[in-house]
Amino acid sequence: MIRIAVVVLSLLAAALPAGAQERIGVVASFSILGDFVRSVGGDRVAVTTLVGPTGDVHVYTPSPRDAKQIADAKLVVVNGLGLEGWLPRLVQSSGGKATIVTVTKGIKTREADKDGEAHGHSHGDDEHTDPHAWQSVPNARIYVANIRDALIAADPAGEASYRANTEAYLAKLDALDRDVREQVAKIPPTARKVISTHDAFGYFADAYGITFIAPQGVSTESEVSARDVARIIKQIRASKIPAVFLENISDPRLIQRIAAETGAKIGGTLYSDSLTAENGDAPTYIDMVRHNIRTLTSALAG
Ligand SMILES: [Zn+2]
Numbered sequence: 612m613i614r615i616a617v618v619v620l621s622l623l624a625a626a627l628p629a630g631a632q633e634r635i636g637v638v639a640s641f642s643i644l645g646d647f648v649r650s651v652g653g654d655r656v657a658v659t660t661l662v663g664p665t666g667d668v669h670v671y672t673p674s675p676r677d678a679k680q681i682a683d684a685k686l687v688v689v690n691g692l693g694l695e696g697w698l699p700r701l702v703q704s705s706g707g708k709a710t711i712v713t714v715t716k717g718i719k720t721r722e723a724d725k726d727g728e729a730h731g732h733s734h735g736d737d738e739h740t741d742p743h744a745w746q747s748v749p750n751a752r753i754y755v756a757n758i759r760d761a762l763i764a765a766d767p768a769g770e771a772s773y774r775a776n777t778e779a780y781l782a783k784l785d786a787l788d789r790d791v792r793e794q795v796a797k798i799p800p801t802a803r804k805v806i807s808t809h810d811a812f813g814y815f816a817d818a819y820g821i822t823f824i825a826p827q828g829v830s831t832e833s834e835v836s837a838r839d840v841a842r843i844i845k846q847i848r849a850s851k852i853p854a855v856f857l858e859n860i861s862d863p864r865l866i867q868r869i870a871a872e873t874g875a876k877i878g879g880t881l882y883s884d885s886l887t888a889e890n891g892d893a894p895t896y897i898d899m900v901r902h903n904i905r906t907l908t909s910a911l912a913g
Contacts, residue, residue: 635766638684640695641668642886643745644714644754646896648688650780651758655769659684664888667860668694669831673701682707685765688758691715693830694742712761714754718744721813723829741829743811743883747818748788748900752781787897794904795819798911805907806843806855806875808866809833811883821907824852826865831884835865847873854878854910859893860885878910 634657639645645660652658661677662668668690681687682705689695691713702711723741744750759777763770795803803820805812809827816823824846826839846852847869855870857863857880870877882892882899893899 635686635762635769636684637686637688637762638680638709639688640690640698641666641884643884643896643899644688644690646886647714647751647754647758648762650896651755651773651776652762653772653776655766655772656762662885664891664894665859665885667831668884669696671695671697673697677701678705681705681709684709686710686712686761688712688714688761690742690745692720692740692742692744710761710765712757714757715742715744715750716753716757718750718753720744721817723810723813741810741813743829744814745896746812746815746883748784748791749818750814751784751896755780755784783897787900791819791900791904794908795821797908802853802911804850804852805878805911806847806852806866806869807881807883808856808858808861809883811858812881815903826869827861831861840865840869843869844872847875856881856906856910858883859887876910879906881906 633655635652635655637648637652637656637658639648639658639660641662642660642664645658648656648658659680661673661680662671678701681702684707687702687709689698689711692715702709721741722739745754755777759773762773766773798821804822804824807823807825809831810823810825810829812821812823812825813829815821824843826835826843827833847855852873852875854877855866855873855875856878857866859880859882861883866877869875880892881903886895886899887893892902
């Protein structure tokens with residue numbers, strides 16, 4: 612009997628890839644957090660992402676498969692600040708015992724600007740808070756440190772590995788932050804004004820000194836009124852804003868219309884709330900920030 616049990620166990624172990632039986636199951640709410648978790652967790656974690664590449668995390672309808680993934684996970688990594696309004700119900704319905712890790716803990720949040728407050732439809736206590744904190748690279752450092760601490764708490768045996776991965780990744784983020792500042796310095800100060808679709812770049816704007824103006828508030832759930840569009844068009848003309856930008860998660864037609872009416876050129880696509888698939892322009896967070904700053908400088912520095 613014992614011999615049979617041993618044989619069955621060794622067959623089970625053989626069926627799994629090396630080390631897989633020890634992997635920590637982590638669910639990340641959207642692709643950017645999934646990339647951070649992979650960077651810190653390395654081989655010790657198995658990461659799944661609920662809102663995948665080019666998905667819109669503001670307005671997401673979870674599937675039964677998502678509930679199953681949460682039920683099986685040890686950690687669920689979320690942004691918080693009202694971004695994932697659909698998540699609490701999903702976690703509750705999953706019945707799992709995963710620890711929820713809010714990775715914006717310790718971040719100095721910014722208020723949604725006046726327009727975001729007027730039109731944003733985010734949820735609960737976070738109604739007036741801008742959730743897009745990851746768009747500032749110094750904030751990404753805090754996300755990564757929170758993920759490191761959560762992984763160490765969930766898997767103390769992996770502490771050395773998580774610390775080493777984090778140090779290596781933070782060094783890359785520091786280099787990225789320096790590069791963004793160097794690139795911004797190439798844009799004439801009077802040209803550091805950008806129109807984007809929804810108000811997703813407030814933290815980027817605060818960190819790097821570029822003004823972003825968006826017809827839509829901090830959530831893509833909000834409706835854009837004719838008045839909002841008229842206001843933006845007036846602003847583009849008054850401030851001689853040279854370029855407007857599309858977003859990977861938003862309908863391009865609004866920005867195309869604004870460009871047509873003002874004569875501002877379309878400077879390209881910015882990645883705000885989502886990474887791309889592996890073969891796209893921004894499969895990782897670092898690629899995303901590099902793509903965005905390259906797009907901005909090539910449209911504004913000329
Ligand atoms: Zn957003």
